[in-house]
Amino acid sequence: MKLVDEVKSAVTPRAALLVIGVLALQLLFIASYVGALHKPRPTDVPFGVVAPGPAATQAAERLADLPGDPLYPRVVRDEAEARRQILNREIDGALIIDPRGTTDTLLVASGGGTVLANALTRITTQLEQAQQRTVRTVDVAPASPEDFDGLSAFYLVVGWCVGGYLCASILAISAGSRPSNPQRAIIRLAVIALSAIAGGLGGAVIVGPLLGALPGSVLGLWGLGALVVFAVGAITLALQALTGVIGIGLAVLLIVIAGNPSAGGAFPAPMLPDFWRTIGPALPPGAGTWAARSIAYFKGNALSGAMQVLAIWAVVGTVVTLVMSAVRRKEDRA
Template sequence: MTFVDEVKNAVTPRAALLVIGVLGLQLLFIASYVGALHKPKPTDVAFGVVAPQQVSQQLVDRLDELPGGPLDPRTVSSAAEAREQIMNRDIDGALIVSPEGRTDTLLVASGGGAALATSLERILTEVDASQQRSVRTVDVAPASGEDFNGLSSFYLVIGWCVGGYLCASILAISAGTKPANRQRAVIRTGAMALYSIAGGIGGAIIIGPILGALPGSFWGLAGLGALVVFAVGMTTLALEALTGIVGIGLAVLIIVIAGNPSAGGAFPLPMLPDFWRTIGPALPPGAGTWVARSIAYFRGNAVTGPLLVLSAWAVVGTALTLLLSMRHRADADPAGPAGTGTTATGAAPGPGAGGSTAA
């Protein structure tokens, strides 16, 4: 055989397509991460202004007209209300104007992302300096001393996501991407649930009692971890049931390539470009990071929406996995419920079954 013949024999069309797909994922990974994170800048940051009535609207208008639109300012009635809105995660910071002195107070929350708190301090320092005023910064929800730049919650959630799609991928590699029947799909779902509980508790133990990196409720974080792992794992199983081994690549595309840079971890959402800021809250890494920070630093506030997002991924993934397993069995068993068209193991006979329909 010539060298060309050897290549044609060794590299099947299927293998070539998979390699091309991997190359595409690699390039998308670079484009997504660099596109999201290469030039972070605050845009339309929800920001409160507490000032005497006669100057309040003027200050709001001046902040709203800053070059590049870094702030989305709105009037807040009092300093106490501003603090409460920050803790409820309705706004990311607030300026309290002193009616008597020339030193104003800037409220920030580094627990929601140190990069954003630092950017707000820089912006408001420049604004006050232009009016011959100064500003002092008060951190109302400070990140833990063991949580550098508030990144621990992000890495915790990323670890949970990795565990979810790796577990689902191992199930596919070891026993076939498409469950042979509904019972096998139920078994996989149960295995994923048990794995998710173990992963959630394990992550919470590491981040809390062992490392002391995050404060907040241990069981709250453990429950969040179980939900994140299960949501990602069941999404991956559903994609595998739908497309075979390609489903692993699709899971990487959704969770890693699209989800991680848009999660608001390294840079909070208001510092990301519009595309990533838009998709981030709808994907498991972004929803999980938001809830982890809320549990750790914001008294568990503002978690309903993100928890519903994670629950939706889990429910849809589970439903698709079970429904597709039923469709697959019907396709493999044209003889009907008597089961005469299947083998004793529930897999369709014949050379076309391969490894894709194993348990």
């Protein structure tokens, strides 16, 4: 055979298109991760200010006028209210101004992201120094000493996401990307559900009792993990049911390329560019990371939004998978 004929035989048009798709995913991966993470800086971080009388409003206005808009300050009634809002994840920090002295108090929550807590400390320290004042930092929800930079929750969720789309992908590769009837679709969903239960428990035990990386309820993390794995697996099955093997690439695009850098793992959401900050909470890695940190460090507060996001992905993935399997059965009978 001539070389051209050999190439045509070795690389079919379908394979060539898939290679081009892989190249596109590769470049999107680079663009997404570098675009999101190459220059982190705090922007419009929800931030409380406590001070008596008009001093609170004046301080909030001063913080709002900082170059680059790192903070989005709001006046808070007192220190107890500031602590409550931090633990409810309504704000990320608060400055308690003491008019009777020269030392103020900064409240942070490193459990929500050590990098962000450090950034708030740096910003307020510089501001206080310019006014010949000092600041002491109090960590209201401290990250575990075994949880370096608060990354354990993020990596836990990434592992669950990987388990979800790999399980769905293996089912597609081994038995056809599109289930031929609803019964097979239900079986695949059931397999993913069983994998989700096992993976959720395994991940919770590893980061909790085994490694001590995350505090919080093992049962809570188990339930979260099962939902994350199932949601990602179900949406991967749905994408495969719609597009065939290309669905695996679409799942990678959605979960890995778009979801991971926007999840608030390495850098919490207020430190990400606008695009990634916007999409992160709506994708499984971002919702899962937020929920894992809430369980571990914030007494389970502010969970409902993230859990609703994951539930929607799970329901949509399940419904689309079942509907497409029914449509295919009708096509096969026709």
